[in-house]
Amino acid sequence: MTDILTINGLVRRFGGVTALAGVDLSLEAGQIRALIGPNGSGKSTLINCVSAVDRWDEGTIVVDGAPVKGRDSVAAARRGIARTFQTLRLFDDMTVLENVMVAMHHSRGYGVFSAVALLPRYRNSEARMRKRALGLLDRVGVAPYADLIAGTLPYGHRRLVEIARALALDPALLLLDEPAAGMNDAETQRLAALVASLGGDDGLSILVVEHNMDFVASVATQVTVLDNGRIIAEGTPAEVREHPDVLRAYLGSEENA
Ligand SMILES: Nc1ncnc2c1ncn2[C@@H]1O[C@H](COP(=O)(O)OP(=O)(O)OP(=O)(O)O)[C@@H](O)[C@H]1O
Numbered sequence: 628m629t630d631i632l633t634i635n636g637l638v639r640r641f642g643g644v645t646a647l648a649g650v651d652l653s654l655e656a657g658q659i660r661a662l663i664g665p666n667g668s669g670k671s672t673l674i675n676c677v678s679a680v681d682r683w684d685e686g687t688i689v690v691d692g693a694p695v696k697g698r699d700s701v702a703a704a705r706r707g708i709a710r711t712f713q714t715l716r717l718f719d720d721m722t723v724l725e726n727v728m729v730a731m732h733h734s735r736g737y738g739v740f741s742a743v744a745l746l747p748r749y750r751n752s753e754a755r756m757r758k759r760a761l762g763l764l765d766r767v768g769v770a771p772y773a774d775l776i777a778g779t780l781p782y783g784h785r786r787l788v789e790i791a792r793a794l795a796l797d798p799a800l801l802l803l804d805e806p807a808a809g810m811n812d813a814e815t816q817r818l819a820a821l822v823a824s825l826g827g828d829d830g831l832s833i834l835v836v837e838h839n840m841d842f843v844a845s846v847a848t849q850v851t852v853l854d855n856g857r858i859i860a861e862g863t864p865a866e867v868r869e870h871p872d873v874l875r876a877y878l879g880s881e882e883n884a
């Protein structure tokens with residue numbers, strides 16, 4: 628299998644804190660891998676580096692055969708590196724549909740500036756984009772709310788809109804940072820079914836950060852466990868659940884909490 632994502636020796640320091648201390652990680656095309664670990668272990672930092680929201684100090688990140696350059700998230704988005712954030716980042720004053728369409732201006736083929744300048748190429752494609760955005764909202768299950776102001780939606784629905792927006796980039800690689808955070812059990816189960824089908828039916832390559840082990844076990848074939856910026860275990864959900872270092876890391880973090 629070819630790797631869609633290959634990370635080698637990734638180091639990210641924040642002053643005296645080493646958030647990532649030499650991480651190697653790979654994701655096969657079409658695979659769903661979960662990234663777990665105690666609070667502060669470096670999961671979001673890793674997602675921020677791969678999506679080029681952040682930069683890093685050492686190491687390389689290769690997506691779809693080409694290196695990712697730090698702090699250039701627009702370029703990363705154009706290449707189909709799509710993500711959601713641990714803390715929701717929607718445009719609360721815009722409609723649900725507009726939130727998804729905005730991402731299409733970043734996606735491959737639609738330059739941001741041609742959209743802003745309302746060039747004919749953009750106008751002609753507006754109706755098509757609308758249709759596609761509605762399709763994506765339908766895919767994640769929130770199409771009935773398309774014309775509502777995003778900020779008025781319940782939290783769980785807003786999380787789904789963020790996923791639709793990420794899908795609008797036609798992602799080569801989808802990065803989800805705690806997508807189930809703040810969702811109730813029923814919403815979490817529906818989300819797990821959605822993520823699993825994005826990997827299965829749509830064949831997307833997904834790296835998902837999540838604390839909920841039932842969620843992880845139902846979507847991911849492989850799990851990477853971070854602790855203090857280092858990988859301490861890797862394997863199937865069942866394997867890492869039993870791993871002594873993983874149990875120790877989680878226990879330790881609870882004792883320290
Ligand atoms: N912008 C930043 N400036 C300084 N330190 C940071 C910054 N971002 C992250 N860190 C530190 O890097 C470490 C890893 O943080 P990170 O957010 O990646 O952890 P995490 O595994 O996502 O945790 P959580 O489960 O709480 O989301 C922590 O010690 C954190 O305080």
Ligand SMILES: [Mg+2]
Nearest residue numbers: 670671672713
């Ligand atoms: Mg985090």
